[in-house]
Amino acid sequence: MKLALLFFCAAFLFITPGKANGPFCYDEDEDCGPKSWGDTCNKGRRQSPVNIEINYDVLNKANKAQLYYSRDYSRSQDFILKNNGHTIQASLRADLTSTSYLQGGQDNLANKRYVFSQLHFHWGSNKDQGTEHTFNDKSYPMEGHFVHYSSEFNSLTEAINSTDPNALAVVGVVYVLSDDDNTAFKPILKALKNLKKSGDQTNGANLNLVKLLPKQERFYTFQYNGSLTTPDCAEVVLWNVIGNGARISKSQLQQFRDVLDAHNKPLENNFRPVQDLNEREIRAYETQVILSKY
Template sequence: MQQLILPVLLASFWTICTGSADWCYQSQFTCDHQCNTPDKWNLAHSDCGGKYQSPINIVTRKTLKDERLTPFEFNNYQQIFRDTIKNNGHSVKVGVPHLSTISGGGLPTTYKAVQFHMHWGKHGGPGSEHTIDGEQYPMELHIVHMKHHYTDLTTALSDPEGVAVLGFFYERSNSANRKYDPITNALRSITITNSNTSLPSISLAQLIPAEQNLTSFYRYKGSLTTPGCTEAVIWTVFENTIPLSMDQLRVFSDLQFHDGKPMVGNFRPVQPLNGRQVFRSGGAVILVSSTLLLAAIATALGLSQPN
């Protein structure tokens, strides 16, 4: 009997210590709030331990140019809409009417927008989920789309290519990005988990770089970055960044997790590639080539200067 009691006690202790029913980010874990941090998400959500997880670190020199990664077609991204912005306990989420669609860009079909949300650090510090050559940006925007013929995201996630997410990095700017005023102003009303408020009229186009600046991107097959970590996502990560002032970035850190602690560091660490190939668009190559060309010109000019 004693041999049976010990494993049962240990199992109970493990459950209490890991909080198996409650996933969280590393920034949330405390002695008072013992929850499943990202390294333990797979205990309650087995897919989180899969081979094709997101986010990843994109090593640019190991990416492979893919001629099929043509420029995207953004349809109805200029469409003005009103919706609710919600603090869902681990991010802020905004629902999007299914009128906005993307096609091209090497996607197998047309995908319609469902929602967008962000991941960030602490007071404008490192907080993006994906990284480029090890660099972590202050924040990352995810615009989630599903194949046009699906009516709900749950069904789309049962298709290995059912979801397409566009990822955009934010960078610190000396001036405020006024196009983000509707969002940053609304954040002050939803500091508490599960609170929401109406968002003034906005469009997806105003939140991202101009379409002509979206030809440089990376592509790989991955997963959702929160439990259940379903591996059904075609990821597109853009090179061009979105500027926000430090004050605008800091407003996100004023939100609260469900326990009242500041909502900071709500990003999943990068995951192993496990043999996956990351592809790059032709635009990315042109950007790199232009940079090298400018560097060569600058060097040449420097060498030609008289002593």
């Protein structure tokens, strides 16, 4: 099938585990802005997000890869939605977490199994900004970060506290604006109505993770070793940024912008600026998605 490319039609991914209600903020003019995040955030050599260059040469060299989703990963599930002051974050009920995982094939994803932990979003105040990763120096309105940890660890926290550069796998999805609502967002937006203030939390039902990804059965992914994009910016993330866009309507995105942050201001522009790539390589894959029976 035809691969609709991101850099033609639009589109792309991000992460925010770590501190939930810390003093950090995204405004460069404030004392709590990105330059003040400290330690690894400022000194690290493998920081995220980064700009991803996409061109014919890169795509022609893309290796084929497979990505398996467990059966529960593609099911509609109960979830918990939280406004942590920095983002809106969805996590699954604890008893459903361990059976919702993805796994690479053909040497993809370091041949590890990655357990789903949480999903959160980064978005802007207008359509020209919002994503953390940029593509050929262009930003898009929103980026979703599907955060997973390697099954070699017992928890997300244990994985973050390791020094393993592949401890976490974060799938980044870029959302571009569409005229029609994306029905996959409905469970989140229904729960979002209960979450105006920082610290608010609510329960939701029928969240389907796979439906929030681009619809294609194959897409381009860009992998590199990077970091969490919030303090303490631990360099433990195998990033998988999807190069094909998924969709959200303008009115759906507005519902995210209407949420309030810890200072009772609109929660928006919660994206970190791109970081130096340094010596890192970004590997392009033409990835085939496979839903597992198990």
